[in-house]
Amino acid sequence: MAVYTDVSAADLTAFLEAYDLGTLLSFKGIAEGVENSNFLLQTSRGAFILTLYEKRVDAEDLPFFIGLLGHLSAKGLNCPQPVRNRSGDVLGRLCGRPAAIVTFLDGIWIANPQARHCQALGEVLARLHLAGADFPMRRANALSVDGWKRLSAQAAPRAHEVAAGLAAEIETDLADLSARWPRDLPAGVIHADLFPDNVFFLGETLSGLIDFYFACTDAFAYDLSICLNAWCFSAAGAFDAAKSEALLAGYQSIRPLTLAERQALPVLAHGSALRFMLTRLVDWLNVPPGALVRPKDPREYLGKMRFHRTVEDSRIYGLPG
Amino acid sequence: MAVYTDVSAADLTAFLEAYDLGTLLSFKGIAEGVENSNFLLQTSRGAFILTLYEKRVDAEDLPFFIGLLGHLSAKGLNCPQPVRNRSGDVLGRLCGRPAAIVTFLDGIWIANPQARHCQALGEVLARLHLAGADFPMRRANALSVDGWKRLSAQAAPRAHEVAAGLAAEIETDLADLSARWPRDLPAGVIHADLFPDNVFFLGETLSGLIDFYFACTDAFAYDLSICLNAWCFSAAGAFDAAKSEALLAGYQSIRPLTLAERQALPVLAHGSALRFMLTRLVDWLNVPPGALVRPKDPREYLGKMRFHRTVEDSRIYGLPG
Structure with missing residues (x-):
């Protein structure tokens, strides 16, 4: 459980300008995932997970992971669904790291x-x-x-x-x-x-x-x-x-x-x-x-x-x- | 930032039975607070913060802290508001620790x-x-x-x-x-x-x-x-x-x-x-x-x-x- 990278409100607000996710209402670092930094975002459009990929994840693998989530979601499997920004991209950069936003999944x-x-x-x-x-x-x-x-x-x-x-x-x-x-x-x-x-x-x-x-x-x-x-x-x-x-x-x-x-x-x-x-x-x-x-x-x-x-x-x- | 105590879904569900908070939809440990373990709960009634008080907080002080939040909320100050369980209590025990639920505050x-x-x-x-x-x-x-x-x-x-x-x-x-x-x-x-x-x-x-x-x-x-x-x-x-x-x-x-x-x-x-x-x-x-x-x-x-x-x-x- 960890948040390896501090993301400021200013950094995040700038990053979110490329997305159509409404107004940011809150974000919290969450104590899950040993490889990446994960944040729970609440916006006026709902709840999302923002992931910053830390160095243990090979950036070359990200299109596979993100593409797979999109493929499986489209097939009806309930998994986090990547959110595209206004340019149609699912991978961006935040605080010097590759970053992606996916939908939040209810469940325990x-x-x-x-x-x-x-x-x-x-x-x-x-x-x-x-x-x-x-x-x-x-x-x-x-x-x-x-x-x-x-x-x-x-x-x-x-x-x-x-x-x-x-x-x-x-x-x-x-x-x-x-x-x-x-x-x-x-x-x-x-x-x-x-x-x-x-x-x-x-x-x-x-x-x-x-x-x-x-x-x-x-x-x-x-x-x-x-x-x-x-x-x-x-x-x-x-x-x-x-x-x-x-x-x-x-x-x-x-x-x-x-x-x-x-x-x-x-x-x-x-x-x-x-x-x-x-x-x-x-x-x-x-x-x-x-x-x-x-x-x-x-x-x-x-x-x-x-x-x-x-x-x-x-x-x-x-x-x- | 830390979660010092692991709380299982079973422990939490049993704890929540004393509350009138609807169905539990998710809970995540959040990377905030250096003194206590904090979890963000989503239930069918909204978002809440569950805090487990670790040993650096003196249990005798909890009625002051929780009472103060209730007092200030009632005066119109926007701070987390303690949630009473069905017995009217705001302090309970979970995983061997004093625990309380407060309302979630939007904001960054x-x-x-x-x-x-x-x-x-x-x-x-x-x-x-x-x-x-x-x-x-x-x-x-x-x-x-x-x-x-x-x-x-x-x-x-x-x-x-x-x-x-x-x-x-x-x-x-x-x-x-x-x-x-x-x-x-x-x-x-x-x-x-x-x-x-x-x-x-x-x-x-x-x-x-x-x-x-x-x-x-x-x-x-x-x-x-x-x-x-x-x-x-x-x-x-x-x-x-x-x-x-x-x-x-x-x-x-x-x-x-x-x-x-x-x-x-x-x-x-x-x-x-x-x-x-x-x-x-x-x-x-x-x-x-x-x-x-x-x-x-x-x-x-x-x-x-x-x-x-x-x-x-x-x-x-x-x-x-």
Whole structure:
């Protein structure tokens, strides 16, 4: 949670002159998003989110992210919709940074999701995959196997500070996953970061998805495995078969998995657990002095890596046999 | 800027059941307030701010703060208005902390205020002093002379890290100010922290005041001297006579200063500069590891202390002679 850039009323008012958003009534920095600075704007036309893209986001990727939000909105998926300025642009510059305005999405994220929420998540994830099918842009997944190798090399010298023998454990997993990583599964646009705080509900209804800044082109079932790790374990770290079954049933009610996808689930879930363990590990070992963000504990995902390593049959996840 | 306490949707929904605020549509942690955790709530009844009081605020003071907001709102001053729950209470508990909901105030704070904003500030400050006259509760100013002595003792051993000889300079000022501090000026409720980020404007109109968590019972002219320091210096630290004159003219158009108040302005401004220098100094020297808040530089207020020390005649501030 952070606001990395201070935006003055004068800067913002000048920026908004290019938009047709009416009178500015208030703006507040919001404590969400670890990559960018986010502000909630209230104008006479409604509520909007202004994002300033900080250096961890590659400016060359912004047309993909912003274009994708426009594409998915047009397909009826409830996600933030980019707001064009009077010149028709969705990307501008504010305080020396790329900046965009998107519509504000009502809804509340659920810290402790239940099986029914996992079912709703599965459905919307499948709808997202279908809606993205004809999105013309591509973006490679920078956090797939090659990316994990870079993170692993970065973390190895101090990984033992987090768990004894961790560098060797990562190396073994990386060799195993590289050898077995599936390369020809059905693929397209994936969200790649669909944790509970990126999924809004109004009452029991899933009302929208946010934070598409890890979206990329990769295997659909890999996206599903990320959700399985993020939604289907207890706070204490125990796998929850009922939630996993609900997630997969929800997904398959919209887009049935192929045999190859079903068989690949254990290796995909093992890989996605490694991916989040590695980014958290690197962040954990590199907290800058004066940091505004508390890093997440990598050990949560170390436990998940170890769990999936033991799974030999996808039926463990609640897939019909 | 910070959110110190994570509040889950489930916790919040349970808390809101005691209120008549309709359906919860969204809530976001906002990056404002260094003492408390603040959330912006959108409900079917409108926008509200939920504050969780963290340990730096004394729970015994909350009835004063919340009572004052209610009193000033009833007098027509535009400030956050406490929302009562169905039992008529304005203070509850959420996530183990005292918590209150107040109305959301439209408006934007101005980082670089001009003389006309200072004039508007002076007017509203005088209105605040008049509106508080019949508020029945009292709260001593914990950050007056005795409080400065405590802060000075705390900071002295490491004050030289900020400026050579600073501990001795503070000690000299403290002795001087203690001897000359005026004790019988007109007094009542003061805001005591009316920096630009606590004053909202809509266009050129001052639209409201927020953040009353330093409010206390003290000399009105001391409050004015705090504004003089916070509003009437350039970013580079130079005193701006035009802004100061506008501030004082605005104030006196509503509540003329007495002769004693006018004569006391230099010592009051010197003291209020010392007060903010000291709290910033202590914060600066005591940034905890993993801190979520970047401390403000105490040297800004050291420069202001040195300026007021040289002022012998209040006409320097733009008071009519």
